Amino acid sequence: MEWTIGWWQISVQRVYPTKAQLSQTYNQAASWWHQHLQLLGYSYAYRELWRSLKNADMLPHSQDKLTICDCGIGTAAFSLAFAQMINPQTHIAGVDISPQMLNKADQKLALAKVPHQVYQSDVNTLPFADCAFDAVICAHTLEHLPNPLQGLREIVRVLRPGAPLILVVTQSGLLGWLIQWHWGNQCFNQEQLSTLIHKAGLTQLQFIPFPFGLARFTSIACISFKRS
Template identity: 60%
Template sequence: MEWVIGYWQISIGRVYPTTEQLTRMYNTAAPCWHRHLTWLGYSRAYAKLFQSLQHSGVLAHLQDGSTICDCGIGTADFSLALAKTVSPKLHVTGVDISPEMLAKANQLLVRSGVDCQVCQSDVNRLPFDDNAFDLVLSAHMLEHLSNPRAGLQEMVRLLRPKAPIVLTVTRPGLLGWCIQWHWGNGCISPKEVTHLMAEAGLSDIRCYPFTFGLARWTSIACIGFKKS
């Protein structure tokens, strides 16, 4: 955004938090994060999403021992909703830049009987082999990236051919912009998400609205499948 006033050119541009700033911010939030997501209805909204995906056949390929990578796992609310819906016998690998979030995620997953491991890493440089996972998840992480296209391509790299990725992002709107103001994330419209997913080599892309809690007004879920 630019203005020219007399002999002065004034511009305003989006500045994303650094990795260090995000790490400190989410380390601080970690002790209360799971409780807040529950209060705000996100945990139940995630469960309803996975129930819908299960009924539509998106998760039909998952079975006991299937491998899941949750990028930006936070306190594992997205993975916990998946495990409660499909099976607690999935193997979840959680990735996050915040060690405090990872510690809490590991605690909650183990308490729920989910086989898991956690890894502190930047999503742009994931330390896993190509085609390693049966499903990749990411809830409210993509919009924190200054280059979401690169982060999404790295997540797609991990997927086995024909396997799905489930993304949740903050969408534009008054509440989305309030979240953006506090947490420094962006807002991504369904059209932008589907375009990024297509560019990353995904097909059969679908968007699902949330039907419960604050997520109903702040978020959108998008599913895509890696081409064979």
């Protein structure tokens, strides 16, 4: 944005946290993050989201050995909800830039006896081979990337043909702006997210509403699939 006032030109440009800053921010939040999500109703909302997808028969739940990548796993709230509602024997590969978040995720998944392994990495450079996963799940991570399309294309790379991406992002609006002000992320509306997803090469996009609660007003959830 630019304004001209008399002989002065004033500009404002959006900046994003560096990887080191983002890691430090979430390291500091790791000790209370999981309880925070539970108190705000996100853990319940995540379970209901998985219930909706299961009832719609849109997930690869019939295989004995599913392998799923959770990009931006945090303290594993999204993965734990998946394990509870879909398949507790799914192997979770959890990726996060914050080592403290990964420590918490490792503890939570181990306590729940969910097969898993955690990796400290940036979503833009996932440490996995092409077509490695039966699904990728990603909650409130894409909005932290300066170039979200790059991150989506990297996610598509590690998906098997025909496999789904289940994505949750911060929604544009007043509450989204308040979250953005504190955490330095960006927000999306459905049109913006749809454009990004199609550019990344994903198809069959469907948006899934959250149940009544805070997540319904702060977040957008959707599922899309890698071309076969």
